[in-house]
Amino acid sequence: MTGDTAAETGWAKINLALHVRRRRADGYHDIETIFAFADFGDGLAVRAADDVTLTIAGRFGAGLPVDGGNLVLRAAAALAEACGIKAGAALALDKRLPVASGIGGGSADAAAALRLLNRFWNIGADETALRAIAATLGADVPACVGSRTQRGDGAGERLRALADDDLRGKSVLLVNPGLPLATGAVFAAWDGIDRGPLAEGPPLAAAQAGRNDLEAAAVSLCPAIGTVLGALDGFGASLSRMSGSGATCFALFDLPSDAQAARAAIAAAYPDWWVAAGRLH
Template sequence: MTGEAAAETGWAKINLALHVRRRRADGYHDIETIFAFADFGDGLSVRAADDVTLTIRGPFGEGLPADESNLVMRAARALAGAHGVRVGAALTLDKRLPVASGIGGGSADAAAALRLLNRYWEIDADDVALCAIAATLGADVPACVDSHTQRGDGVGEELRTLEGDDVRGKAVLLVNPGAPLATGPVFAAWDGIDRGALAFGPPLAAALAGRNDLQTSAVSLCPAIGTVLNVLAAQPGALLVRMSGSGATCFALFDTDADAEAAQSAIAAAHPGWWAAAGRLR
């Protein structure tokens, strides 16, 4: 039995800070990060079908695979397999976020698929069960299941709630210069220096005291990121300006929606080729 046609959002993920620490035996690096999520993102909808299928549309959908390699399809298959689901689902992804841009588009879409199909297939799994499946899909996917402010350790999958969420409701502006940037080369260009731990405590204070250790290497590979950061830092009211993830998307936090929207308008006029979206942190 399945529910009625429904929809979910793959909320844009933002790393308010990202500290890269020791290299692990498995080849990955331990990280310490503060995840936050904007109140906008990709759209995912579902309707009845005999099999699980995926259709992709939207401004950033061109050229994306809709086959079993897509994280949305992998999430759907994993959820169905874990709970013995034998019915289908026709999924449609409206790709509104830039691809390979450091804001977790694929991970957020996979998490949205888990939440959506959990309801649609009437599985009623809790977040712990969904996160267990999410962890098999990618390091950022568990954080995207809840899509609220959290601290991530390990490779990002060890999650904990931070006391005193002082960023929820903050106005945010995301800006991408239109240059996709793969994570592998950014890590390869990182200088490998462990610059110390990310502080605990309220997320805004911890983020302001922190850094993104991949920012310098990303700028070396894509100088336009440096330009975006400088432009954001010059906007009136900007509280925190940083690159998210491995880039190339950058963000600025503001106290007021008016400041974020004014910055978006100014940047759109001066740099019409850039992608920019304003909203609030969830």
């Protein structure tokens, strides 16, 4: 091991655009998306132990499983099996991001576990190897391993790095109405219409020209998303939209002061909502 303790962050994932092209026979959907990541997220720490265990705390930790159904423990088990590891690890998750909210909380935590235990167990696997393990855990987990601006195709697991000069460091505001929304239910409510491909080119421009094809379905299931999107209007954002399958929505700003002003105004008007501001990294 590299030490007695270590820590990682499960960075909040944002789908700047999400085009759903078709339903596949295997139950997944072919999508085209642009992934970006905020500079905040869930915290994951580890210390030496005889067995692999998980404890969960934090604002959104209540009720989450701490057994083999949790993606963090599934990631730990997959990494240990793939690399022949017999060591233990006491994992502690600080759940700061809303659950079932379209910003990759579980996927980001699983990816953080892969990165963290790769170091802690002194495995030395590269990102390609970690992504291969991540692909067995969920469609968004491979993108969360690198947590950088990428285009995702297929079910989201076919990744291509994007030059992000027009995005890096841009201020971001995330807003969630405090209502969980199951990804499967949103995809099931999608109308099945292929509205065309996601543009190539610089990611911000491509996203601005794009859309989130799940937004209408999500709003039909959770009308509060429409309220969130309306609340984000009028603050001068360069882009605002729902992320993933919802219910979290985002807005991008050129100036941190504009993001903070929007954050303060929305938090005051809707004190029960989760509101967080930071930067894209």
